[in-house]
Amino acid sequence: MKRSTPWLLQSGLQRHYSENWTHLTCKTHLVEVCQPPGNARAFFGVTSSTLLPHLIRVRSLGNKPVVVMHNYLAPELASVNFCELGDFSNLKECLFVQRGLAVTLAEEKLIAVAIHGENAQYLKVKEGSPQLLIRRYSYDQHKLPLAYDEHYVNSNIWQYEVAFLQ
Numbered sequence: 001m002k003r004s005t006p007w008l009l010q011s012g013l014q015r016h017y018s019e020n021w022t023h024l025t026c027k028t029h030l031v032e033v034c035q036p037p038g039n040a041r042a043f044f045g046v047t048s049s050t051l052l053p054h055l056i057r058v059r060s061l062g063n064k065p066v067v068v069m070h071n072y073l074a075p076e077l078a079s080v081n082f083c084e085l086g087d088f089s090n091l092k093e094c095l096f097v098q099r100g101l102a103v104t105l106a107e108e109k110l111i112a113v114a115i116h117g118e119n120a121q122y123l124k125v126k127e128g129s130p131q132l133l134i135r136r137y138s139y140d141q142h143k144l145p146l147a148y149d150e151h152y153v154n155s156n157i158w159q160y161e162v163a164f165l166q
C-alpha cells in the first residue's frame with residue numbers, strides 16, 4: 001500500500017503511520033447518510049434535520065485494530081457514492097482525487113474516554129476501558145468546513161505524540 005500524499009504533519013499519530021505504513025490496512029464498515037451528532041452539526045453549522053455523509057472505517061496494524069474512524073462530511077458531499085470507493089486508506093486523498101477538495105487546515109482536540117458499544121467492538125477492547133478520542137476538524141482550501149472526524153485510538157498500541165521545536 002503506497003500513499004500518494006503525505007499525512008498531515010500536525011497529526012500526533014504521524015510517527016506510527018510513517019513507521020508502520022506497509023503493515024496498515026483500512027476497512028470501511030459503514031457508509032450512510034444520517035443525522036450527525038451535535039459536535040458535527042455545530043462544526044458544519046447545520047440543524048438536527050440535516051443529513052450528512054457518515055463513514056465508519058477501522059485502521060488495523062496487522063490483525064490488531066488501532067483506530068476506529070467516524071468521518072462526517074460536508075452536506076454538499078451527501079450525493080457522493082462513497083460505497084464505490086470500497087476500502088481505501090486516506091479519505092482526504094479520495095476527496096481530493098474525486099472532488100478536487102484539499103484539506104488545508106486541521107485542528108485536533110484530545111479526550112480520554114471510556115469506550116463502549118460498537119467502538120469497543122471494532123477495537124476489540126474491553127467495554128469501559130480507557131482510550132483516546134481525537135476530534136479532528138478539517139477545512140478545505142476555501143477555509144470551509146470539510147470533515148468532522150472522531151477517531152477512537154487503542155492507546156495501548158498507539159500513543160499520541162507531539163514534539164515542539166524552538
